[in-house]
Amino acid sequence: xxxxxxxxxxxxxxxxxxxxxxxxxxxxxxxxxxxxxxxxxxxxxxxxxxxxxxxxxxxxxxxxxxxxxxxxxxxxxxxxxxxxxxxxxxxxxxxxxxxxxxxxxxxxxxxxxxxxxxxxxxxxxxxxxxxxxxxxxxxxxxxxxxxxxxxxxxxxxxxxxxxxxxxxxxxxxxxxxxxxxxxxxxxxxxxxxxxxxxxxxxxxxxxxxxxxxxxxxxxxxxxxxxxxxxxxxxxxxxxxxxxxxxx
Amino acid sequence: xxxxxxxxxxxxxxxxxxxxxxxxxxxxxxxxxxxxxxxxxxxxxxxxxxxxxxxxxxxxxxxxxxxxxxxxxxxxxxxxxxxxxxxxxxxxxxxxxxxxxxxxxxxxxxxxxxxxxxxxxxxxxxxxxxxxxxxxxxxxxxxxxxxxxxxxxxxxxxxxxxxxxxxxxxxxxxxxxxxxxxxxxxxxxxxxxxxxxxxxxxxxxxxxxxx
Numbered sequence: 359x360x361x362x363x364x365x366x367x368x369x370x371x372x373x374x375x376x377x378x379x380x381x382x383x384x385x386x387x388x389x390x391x392x393x394x395x396x397x398x399x400x401x402x403x404x405x406x407x408x409x410x411x412x413x414x415x416x417x418x419x420x421x422x423x424x425x426x427x428x429x430x431x432x433x434x435x436x437x438x439x440x441x442x443x444x445x446x447x448x449x450x451x452x453x454x455x456x457x458x459x460x461x462x463x464x465x466x467x468x469x470x471x472x473x474x475x476x477x478x479x480x481x482x483x484x485x486x487x488x489x490x491x492x493x494x495x496x497x498x499x500x501x502x503x504x505x506x507x508x509x510x511x512x513x514x515x516x517x518x519x520x521x522x523x524x525x526x527x528x529x530x531x532x533x534x535x536x537x538x539x540x541x542x543x544x545x546x547x548x549x550x551x552x553x554x555x556x557x558x559x560x561x562x563x564x565x566x567x568x569x570x571x572x573x574x575x576x577x578x579x580x581x582x583x584x585x586x587x588x589x590x591x592x593x594x595x596x597x598x599x600x601x602x603x604x605x
Numbered sequence: 606x607x608x609x610x611x612x613x614x615x616x617x618x619x620x621x622x623x624x625x626x627x628x629x630x631x632x633x634x635x636x637x638x639x640x641x642x643x644x645x646x647x648x649x650x651x652x653x654x655x656x657x658x659x660x661x662x663x664x665x666x667x668x669x670x671x672x673x674x675x676x677x678x679x680x681x682x683x684x685x686x687x688x689x690x691x692x693x694x695x696x697x698x699x700x701x702x703x704x705x706x707x708x709x710x711x712x713x714x715x716x717x718x719x720x721x722x723x724x725x726x727x728x729x730x731x732x733x734x735x736x737x738x739x740x741x742x743x744x745x746x747x748x749x750x751x752x753x754x755x756x757x758x759x760x761x762x763x764x765x766x767x768x769x770x771x772x773x774x775x776x777x778x779x780x781x782x783x784x785x786x787x788x789x790x791x792x793x794x795x796x797x798x799x800x801x802x803x804x805x806x807x808x809x810x811x812x813x814x815x816x
Contacts, residue, residue: 370614372815377620378752385622387750390668391805395782397815400773403732405743405758406816408691409681410708418642428640448614461630471626472637473675473715486640488630524623524630530693532681533816535745535754539621553622556752562619588615 367593368402369533370448378556385552386513402533407592409532412457414492421490424462424503428486435482436465436504438580441540441568444497445527448591452497456589459526460501461488467507476510502580505542513552520547520554527587534589541567542583620753627677627747628712635712647711649680649724653704656685656725659797661759661788664718665746668806672718676748679710680722680759687728687740696731726761726797732772739764739771746803756814759801762789777812785811 380392400406420427425434441460445453463469468479470487485504493499509519522539541548548554548567557563565588574582628636634644650658661680665673683689688699690707711720724742732738742759760768768774768787777783788799803811 373617374815376616380752382752385750385752388622388752389750390671391673391748391750392668392752393755393810393813394668394806395810395812397813398777399815400776401733402816403738403773404683404689404694404696404730405681405738405741408689408693410706411691416643421641428638446615448617450615459630461626469626469629470636470638471629473625486629486633486638488633488640490630490641524621524627526623526631530691532743532745533756535679536618536620537623537627537747537754538618539624556621557619559619561616565616565618566621588618590617591614 368407369531369590369592372590376557376559376562379558382552382556385556388556406533407531409528409530409534412455412492412528417490417492422499422501424460424485424487424489424501427489429484432484434464434485434504436485436507438502439505440500440502440574440576440580440582441523441585442498442500442571442574442582443568443584443586445493445499445529445587445589446497447529447589451591452493452495453529453589454493454495454497456493456497456499456530457490457526457528458493458499458587459488459490460503460523462503462506462523463487463509465504465507467509469509475512479507508545508547517552518547520545520551525587527589529589531590531592536587536589538587539566540585543567543569622749622752623677623747623754625675625749627675627749631677631710632712635715645710647709647720647722649682649705649707649709649722651704654725655702655705656728657797658723659726659799660721660723661742661799661801662719662721663788663801663803664720665713665748665803666805666809667750670807672713673748673805674713674715674718676713676720676746677710678712678720679708679745680724680742681745682707682724682742683727683730685725685728687730689730699728729767734772736772737767737770739767739774741771751805755805756816757803757811758786758814759788759799760786761799762787782812785809
């Protein structure tokens with residue numbers, strides 16, 4: 359008899375060398391918010407290989423259109439862009455029905471948040487700065503927005519974040535849960551950013567940089583960027599295992 | 606897909622901190638504005654949900670002992686019978702509760718630093734070797750200063766025997782550290798409350814898992 363986790367593949371062990379460490383003193387806030395004791399490694403159980411399921415009817419029609427989803431009196435100001443790509447797992451397989459949530463500053467680098475301290479940059483009355491979308495059966499997602507501006511922050515006295523869009527991804531299993539940030543090709547602020555540099559792996563940093571995608575431009579309307587996301591893969595998919603499991 | 610045709614594995618996308626304004630994307634009302642018709646939140650139950658209603662609440666502390674007020678937490682749990690609402694859970698001897706997704710999201714309050722969830726106490730899930738796992742709730746913690754989301758678990762103070770026999774709890778070699786995962790049960794105004802504080806760093810550091 360097979361147990362539930364033998365029947366369905368567990369995730370590949372997470373390769374921690376491709377991720378930032380918890381303690382990265384160049385990013386000052388990490389100093390008091392990083393664990394000092396080793397993580398305890400657990401073999402995957404049902405608790406990890408399962409996760410919340412979302413359906414399209416939970417999202418609104420404009421949830422993936424940041425240009426329109428807070429446009430009260432007119433259009434937001436800024437470079438109009440489309441961002442699109444695929445969510446894949448480590449096996450290269452598309453991840454359908456993944457919840458992708460994004461948030462960002464406006465074109466001036468100002469966040470719509472009660473704690474934002476960059477008060478000299480204006481709030482855009484027509485820009486909220488968040489959106490969400492479920493990947494389709496091919497793992498594909500897209501949303502429309504304005505390109506965010508760079509943003510100063512209190513780390514070193516003159517640190518500026520490169521333009522970035524925050525991403526949250528929930529694929530099929532809770533152990534795939536991931537939050538990251540997407541940067542833009544060619545931004546000269548990327549190499550000097552302490553948050554980017556929390557990652558001690560050049561290939562990983564390249565993986566966070568969206569590429570200008572001329573083929574997806576909409577003529578006389580918007581530019582486009584391509585950003586693919588890779589989440590943890592498992593030893594076998596649920597469907598394949600279900601067949602093999604001789605239930 | 607035939608694995609022979611894909612000999613090269615892709616690398617997982619690297620994590621980055623959620624930052625101080627994580628609420629904009631994941632809890633816009635807390636950021637101070639209303640945008641989505643349907644918001645994800647910290648109430649996991651509906652009137653139809655089966656099981657004992659519980660409230661989980663706590664605070665998150667940094668290495669100086671300060672309460673952190675910009676944390677976002679998510680929980681994932683089985684239903685009252687110990688089954689996850691997910692197709693990979695094939696414990697068919699246990700009923701599925703369609704009125705319980707098993708997932709919720711909460712933020713620590715900007716003033717008090719307290720987070721809370723309204724949920725039900727989960728049943729025992731069958732573990733890897735067919736052995737029962739003690740009732741538990743999976744927790745994921747992100748915030749400014751946290752470069753990669755932290756995974757931990759909430760166990761329950763009134764499940765002493767099950768906790769002692771839990772395969773994962775027992776795999777923590779340092780017996781004292783196991784206690785950091787046990788939420789304390791109390792009653793407030795007739796409601797069952799479990800208190801679960803999280804210590805990111807230092808002597809009282811919560812056990813975090815690499816799952």
